[in-house]
Amino acid sequence: METKEMICILCPLGCKMQVKEKPDQPGELSVRGQQCKLGVDYAYDEYANPTRTVTSTVAIHNAPLPRVPVKTSKPIPKDLVFPALEEISRVEIEGPVEIGAVVIKDILGTGSDIITTRSL
Secondary structure, three states: OOOEEEEOOOOOOOOEEEEEEEOOEEEEEEEEOOOOHHHHHHHHHHHHOOEEOOEEEEEEEOOOOOEEEEEEOOOEEHHHHHHHHHHHHOOEEEOOOOOOOEEEOOHHHOOOOEEEOOOO
16 A cells, blocks of 8 residues: 655644555554644545645725635635636626625535635
8 A cells, every 4th residue: 555645734743644544444544653633633534535725816896906815615625626726717706895705606516615705
């Protein structure tokens, strides 16, 4: 089995971990390098289903600034980050908007909305 190197981001320690599936127990992982239980939890999540919160900006008209910052309302699968960014780049909205306004509902069928992170 291939060993994956990863750095835990759940606390300030940033543990460098080595993760691989146990050959005799599919779905069970061998995790080395963590300094706390959070590292093991992070390794399982990142190994099985890596997700990311996406941040970007969209064009806004009739506002004091030309772009408004946006983000996903919850993390999306890592392999959909770049397709989501492509969708976001095509959006233009009209101001004014309040923080938390939904710009794109359920982006790419992920159940996550693209929301504004600033009022403009």
